[in-house]
Amino acid sequence: MNYLDTLNEPQLNAVKNVDGPIMVIAGAGSGKTRVLTYKIAYLMEQGVDSFNILSLTFTNKAAKEMKGRISEIVGGGEARNVTSGTFHSVFSRILRHHAEKLGYPQNFTIYDTQDSRSLLKTIIKELKLDDKVYKPNGVQSRISSAKNNLLTPAAYQANSDIVNEDRQSGKPRMFEIYKQYEKRCFLAGAMDFDDLLFKTNILFRDHPDVLHFYQHRFKYILVDEYQDTNYSQYLIVKKLAAVFQNICVVGDDAQSIYSFRGANIQNILNFKNDYPDYKLYKLEQNYRSSKTIVNAANDVIANNTEQIQKDVWTDNEVGEKIRVVRTLTDNEEGKVTINNIYETKINNQAEHSDFAILYRTNAQSRSFEESLRKMGLPYKIYGGLSFYQRAEIKNILAYYRLTANPQDEEALKRIINYPKRGIGKTSMEKIAIAADHYNNTTTDDVSLWDVIANPKMYPCQIPIGTRTKLNAFVTMMQSFMIDLEKKDAYDLAQHIASSSGILRDLYSDKTPEGVSRYENIQALLSGIKEFTEGVAEDESSFLADFMMDVALLTDADSKDDDKDHITLMTIHASKGLEFKYVYVVGLEENLFPSQMALNSREELEEERRLFYVAVTRAESNCTLSYATSRYRWGNLITSEPSRFIEEIGSKHLVLAKTTFKGGGRSLNQKSMERKIGGTQSGLPKRTLTKLTDTPKKVKGDTSHNLQDLKVGYNVKHERFGKGKVVGLEGSPISKATVFFPKVGNKQLLLKFAKLEIIG
DNA sequence: CTTGCAATGACTGAT
DNA sequence: TCATTGCAAG
DSSP, X not given: OHHHHTSOHHHHHHHHOOSSOEEEEEOTTSOHHHHHHHHHHHHHHTTOOGGGEEEEOSSHHHHHHHHHHHHHHHOTTGGGGSEEEOHHHHHHHHHHHTGGGGTOOTTOEEEOHHHHHHHHHXXXXXXXXXXTTSOHHHHHHHHHHHHHTTOOHHHHHHOHXXXXXXXXXXXXXXXXHHHHHHHHHXXXXXXXXXXXXXXXXXXXXXXXXXXXXXXXXXXEEEESSGGGOBHHHHHHHXXXXXXXXXXXXXEOGGGOOOGGGTBOTHHHHTHHHHOTTOEEEEEOEESSSOHHHHHHHHHHHTTOSSOOOOOOEEOSOOOOOEEEEEESSHXXXXXXXXXXXXXXXXXXXXXXXXEEEEESSGGGHHHHHHHHHHHTOOEEEOSSSOGGGSHHHHHHHHHHHHHHOTTOHHHHHHHTTSSOOSOOHHHHHHHHHHHHHHHHHSSSOOOHHHHHHOTTTSOOOOOHHHHHHHHHHHHHHHHHHHHTTTSOHHHHHHHHHHHTTHHHHHHTOOSHXXXXXXXXXXXXXXXXXXXXXXXXXXXXXXXXXXHTTGGGOOTTTSOXXXXXXXXXXXXXXXXXXXXXXXXXOXXXXXXXXXXXXXXXXXXXXXXXXHHHHHHTTEEEEEEEEEESEEEETTEEEEOOBOHHHHTSOGGGEEEOOOOOOOTTOXXXXXXXXXXXXXXXXXXXXXXXXXXXTSOOOOOOOTTGGGGGOOXXXXXXXXXXXXXXXXXXXXXXXXXXXXEETTTEEEEEETTTSOXXXXX
């Protein structure tokens, strides 16, 4: 039982109290994952059957890692019987099991955001509504929040508040779109992300036997990141826990950052109402970060009004101050950041994986990526366009989807003319009209596929030439469908890829992009091969099994290619992670906090929590940076530093020199500085008032006298010793290649490497 | 039906 | 800036 000895008192209490409702409020870096992991291990040691444990985590990767650690503690293969994963993945599996009870096919498709937006666009067009008024994005989030609050289209229409809101915002027909969207999803045998939770609630509501079964199956329920659950998730958990009430939720109200997805802090605050005899444990000791970082983060979060009282502290050393870096443009921010990473890595002999660059929006990754590429440093960008969202991958997956579920309308639309087979817009419109017609005039549920596959039953006005092409497509798809449960996933996937013509189509494209698309398909196929080989003997390895949770996979879940790389991601994606050196970039008003969040206190406080999350990712060093101007939609806009920087006590901050002088840009920078009206160094006035005790750095310029460097000069480096210049780059010179007898050729950035000319 | 070009509007965040 | 959409010509 030595693993329990590593816990502090509140952690130990949270682990050892297993019965009844428990809430753990866990400050950043306070070891909550450890508590959850050990708690499950402890439960198993106490004789609880692992089949009776349900653990809901924020990513599937976290679930996998937890299982691994539990296995190490309890040994044997028992840990794999714990049901664990994200809400979406756990309940999509349960839904598959009972799909027919809800009228869905077992192989129902999961529509991702793109699919459902595309369907919404179609519907808006069909209803002859103006898509400038009914913006697909806005409609989508409206419907999403309705679903997250468990409002069916009928309930939506019956709710006068909501209907009034829609009317006042000039969108009185919103409920029709919702109704139609719901109908079309059902016809297509498809659920969107919100449906996975919504339909689970419906399943439990309408089928008490099913609910009863899972209530008794999951005697112990653990929920991580509870502050980010929405009403729909809250209700699922509440229903499941109703019998045994062995529910343990872990969260931190200060890290609630998903309200845009319907997350509701009230779930934490309401816990005591639902379970009056609950036990509360607070984990307040931070084991992750330096005192400086913990205290700075506390300074920031103190500006929020609504929070659960807690006092996060640490025994770790004070550590270094948080560096504040000001640059003139977003591009310069990229260069300065990457150069600092490069320098820090060498000075501290750190790994690339010790570094993370965190930003507010995905679009900010560009300038960092460019600099990283120029410097030849290994990096990985998480989020943004993930592998499974690339067009070529979505296309081939659409073939697989349609094979597993012919009703899938979005999949059909995607591939009916890919690769090109002469079935264009006009034909598709005719088919859609026909399907709609037969839906209204017969009692059948008629999908697009039904129309093209049964021309005798559902005739439509299509010229004979096109008809022939359609028939060929139908015959091909049907042959895939026959193979669905005959061939294993890899064989069928490979077969479809080649006989659909996709591989040929991509192979013929010899542009770099085309080659990379072809490689992506190959990568997908080898992923499927791996899946096929990795399936346990008692499980099936059909293509439909592989497809089951592809839609739910994210970059965070993709297995680490255990390559040593610098991490770039949004702050949202960084939740739960930690890095030695963290760079929080783009700290500018209207960017972070986001412009969209400035209208209400609630939204601003969420931005602040987001900043809190960002800072608390750091273990030993944290750097905050901002640019005084940045490109947005192609034109330069000026910006001022984020209010969040000011909220950190100045004693925790230090202004970094911004001495970047690369690539002959000094002149440009100077003139821009004049134009923008920034001060010569340090922060603009507003911030200076708070930073008066920070010593102003005089612009040091070590590279100045090095401009006379010539190839062949002898130089001295503080670590590598004497060497000879063999190459120079940049004008003015920014980079030198120097041969050192001790270590060989080294590329040095003049502004960092303190070179001394010795003749 | 396909291709190519011009015009347009999007950048929060993500299961 | 970049990806998507609309329109005209082949």
